[in-house]
Amino acid sequence: MKWRDAIMILAGGTLMWAPVAAAEPAGEVPAPVQESAEARDARMKWWRDAKFGMFIHYGLYSGLAGEFKGIPGGGEWIQCNLGLDTETYAAEALPLFRPAPGCTEAWAALAKEAGCRYMVLTSKHHEGFALFDAAQSDYCTGHHLGRDIVKEFVDSARAAGMRVGLYHSVIDWHQKDYDNTICRDLCYPAGQELYLQEKQIPRNHAAYQEYLHNQVRQLVRNYGPIDIMWWDYSQGNLSGEAWKAQELMQTCREANPGVIFNNRLYAFSGFDPAEDTQALDFSKGDFSTPEKRIPREGYPGRDWEACMTVGNRWGYHRDDHQNYKSPERIICQLQECAAKGGNLLLNIGPRADGSIPEGIVEVFKRVGAWMAVNGEAVYNSRPLAPDALDLPEDILASVVWDDIYLFLPRRAPGEEEMDYVLSIPANQLNAVYPSILGQDECEVTLERVEEPGDDGEPLYYLDITIPAEAWHQAVEGLPVLKLGYDG
Numbered sequence: 461m462k463w464r465d466a467i468m469i470l471a472g473g474t475l476m477w478a479p480v481a482a483a484e485p486a487g488e489v490p491a492p493v494q495e496s497a498e499a500r501d502a503r504m505k506w507w508r509d510a511k512f513g514m515f516i517h518y519g520l521y522s523g524l525a526g527e528f529k530g531i532p533g534g535g536e537w538i539q540c541n542l543g544l545d546t547e548t549y550a551a552e553a554l555p556l557f558r559p560a561p562g563c564t565e566a567w568a569a570l571a572k573e574a575g576c577r578y579m580v581l582t583s584k585h586h587e588g589f590a591l592f593d594a595a596q597s598d599y600c601t602g603h604h605l606g607r608d609i610v611k612e613f614v615d616s617a618r619a620a621g622m623r624v625g626l627y628h629s630v631i632d633w634h635q636k637d638y639d640n641t642i643c644r645d646l647c648y649p650a651g652q653e654l655y656l657q658e659k660q661i662p663r664n665h666a667a668y669q670e671y672l673h674n675q676v677r678q679l680v681r682n683y684g685p686i687d688i689m690w691w692d693y694s695q696g697n698l699s700g701e702a703w704k705a706q707e708l709m710q711t712c713r714e715a716n717p718g719v720i721f722n723n724r725l726y727a728f729s730g731f732d733p734a735e736d737t738q739a740l741d742f743s744k745g746d747f748s749t750p751e752k753r754i755p756r757e758g759y760p761g762r763d764w765e766a767c768m769t770v771g772n773r774w775g776y777h778r779d780d781h782q783n784y785k786s787p788e789r790i791i792c793q794l795q796e797c798a799a800k801g802g803n804l805l806l807n808i809g810p811r812a813d814g815s816i817p818e819g820i821v822e823v824f825k826r827v828g829a830w831m832a833v834n835g836e837a838v839y840n841s842r843p844l845a846p847d848a849l850d851l852p853e854d855i856l857a858s859v860v861w862d863d864i865y866l867f868l869p870r871r872a873p874g875e876e877e878m879d880y881v882l883s884i885p886a887n888q889l890n891a892v893y894p895s896i897l898g899q900d901e902c903e904v905t906l907e908r909v910e911e912p913g914d915d916g917e918p919l920y921y922l923d924i925t926i927p928a929e930a931w932h933q934a935v936e937g938l939p940v941l942k943l944g945y946d947g
Contacts, residue, residue, distance in 0.1 A: 463854035471810035476836050485729070492743030493713065503718050504746060504763060506623065507841045510577035511798055512831070514626070514824075515767055516567060516806035517583045517774040518609070520549070523812035526777035529643040535809065538777030539587050540647050545631075545655035546588065546599075546634040554604060554688050563814025564612040568620035570816060572806075574824040575812070575831030577839070579617045579717050580805060583610050583679055585775075594684075596674050600633050614683050621694055625688030626679055628724065643698040643747055669704055676708055678699045680715040691745075695909040700726045700744070702735025717811060720746045722765070730767075746805075754793060758800025758843065765803040770820045776809040784819045787826035788870070788936050794827070794838060795867040795938075801843040801854035830862025834896035835864035838938045851887050864892075864943040871937075877928050880940075883909075886920035892943040897931045903927065904941070 473717050495503075508741045517625035517795065521536045527554065533542040539549045592610035593602025601607045614624050632638040633649050636656060640648035656663070680686050688710050694700065706726040712719050723745030727735070730751035740748055740762045747763035754766045770790065772782035790806065797862040807814050807826070808941065850859060854869040868880070884910060894904040905925045913919045930939045 489701055489704075490710050492706060493710075494916050495742070496805045499578065500746075500881075504720065506514070506809075507578070507747075508763065508842075509805070510623065511838050511841065512574075512576050512579040512794060512805050513765075513803065513805045514567070514571040514576045514579060515627075515774075515805045516579065516581045516613075517585070517776075518559075518582055518591065518814070519775065519806060520553035520557050520578075520589045521585070521775040522810060523558075525811070526779060528552060529577065534722075535773040535780075536585055536587070537635070539652075540649045543650035545649065545651040546901050547655070548651065549587070549635075549649075550589075550599070554658070557605075558812055559601075559605070559607060559609060559814040559854075560826050563810065564609065564616040565915050566814070566816065567613070567808065567810070568616040568622060570807055570821060571617075571622060572620045574828035575835055575838075576622065576806075577622035578625055578687065579613075579628050579690060581610065581613045582627045582629075584629055584632075584675065585627075586629045586631050586692075588629075588632040590675065591808055592679065594675060595678055596671055596833055597635070597705050600784075610683055614686075623687040625686075625690050626684075626686055627690040627692060628676060629692050630678065630694065631674060631692075631698070632668070632672075636667060636763065637662050637664040637668035638663045639668065643696040645695045646698055655799050664714060665702075670871065672703065673708060673711065677711050677715075680712045681720070685895050686712070686714045686719055688722075690722050693724040693729045694726055695728050699715070722749050724749060754800065754802070758802055758844075760801070764801075765805050766793070767805045767807065768796055769807045769809075770823050774807055774810055775935045776811050776817070780809070781817060784823065787823050787830070790823055791936055791938055792867075793828050794831075795856055795858075798838045798841045798858045799843060826936060830938065833935050834938075836860065836868070837897065837942070841865070849882070849884055852882075862945040865897075866941040866943065868930070868939045868941055870929075871931050873888050876931065878946055879928055880926045880930075882924040882926065883921045884924065886922050889922055889943065890945075892945055894924050894926075895942050895944065896926065896934075896944055897940045898935070899930060899933050899939070902933065905931075 516538055519536065521538050524538055526535060526541050527533060528538060533544060554899055568579065583592060590597060590600035592600060593608045594600040601609050617624050629645055635653055640646060643900040703725055709721060711873065723740060726744040730749040736755045736759065747765050748759055750764060750766050752768060770785055773780045794804045808820050810816050836856055841860050844857040844859050844864060856867045860863045894906055896904060897900045907923045909921050909923050910918045926941060931937055
């Protein structure tokens, strides 16, 4: 993910920046895949229905835990933030990275308990260290540990009933052919640039393209079926066909015809709200990726997924526990994504041994307890049409088939013992049966009432009265009202 906490340069000397080079011509570009709306809907259906996934950021940075030899530097961006060349970085980080046997099984078990339906693992982050037995590089777990973490992950995820996704960075701070001068906006460790200059190692963008494609080819052919390829990330001159993006996606589709792509082979990482109004070109990706935020209006008419952290960091950071969000806040984010037609991809950052920080485990488990009762309002849901019901601004809603689900807000101080009355114009509802999910004994009443209108004509409303006990009995104090239709 693109987020830097600070810039601190450890490498000495003055850097002589080379002029920015244009990306090499891409040559013949494969024609974009032509797909009917019906075929695309069928391919996307499982993902649209799943709603909730687990993101896993795991790599050499996990062992550093936020600092390099006592110097703070952030999480997964620490190599760049501190300007470290790859040899200096790896010498410190590699001895610390020791995944315990069975760690991927623990990840999958937690995802299942939380109610997730899919999992996405960083097969290679920007640092360039691959979590599989990479054929073209010894900078990987296969060479250094005799382990294939990607294989362990996909096996564990599938055994837990999860769909499988792989995050793969198209930028690389280790591979020496990667040419950061093509786009200076894609940040790069200053010490690594100095190292390449001192060693007089030339860049070769075409060779890096081949390296990138061979790694992806290995992933999609050896670990399939891969359900999601989650690319990260593009900017400026290093976007799209600078990666031979159409060929890259074609390679994935040949091995996994149903694979789903995010939009980051062509797009920046998703921080900019200005992107929210842009249309999504399906030839460049299947879903958009707002990062650490939920768009105010969602993305009506297109698929999207908000990627979020429990704390502030993606990779493990020993101090991030100070920033952990409450289970209530995460549940509200999940409700908001469902109500606006998107998915939530919630991150864990395991320690170097693969263990998950206890505070993150607790959040996922408590979200799972809420989902066990209220998941029917989230899974398979679609947004309620904007004009379907006149609802208070603090109530979000989803629809599953003909049933409407209202995510009731936490009560304000002083209102905890008061019944809650929700008044909806009578012409907007017909033959509904109100109930609180998981609370069969909670009696919700429905009454038709008449009020005088401004023009003298009567107005009719349905007053739905929800007892205060609904909040007392609800998991995390967040009840869901179901308006079920008969037949």
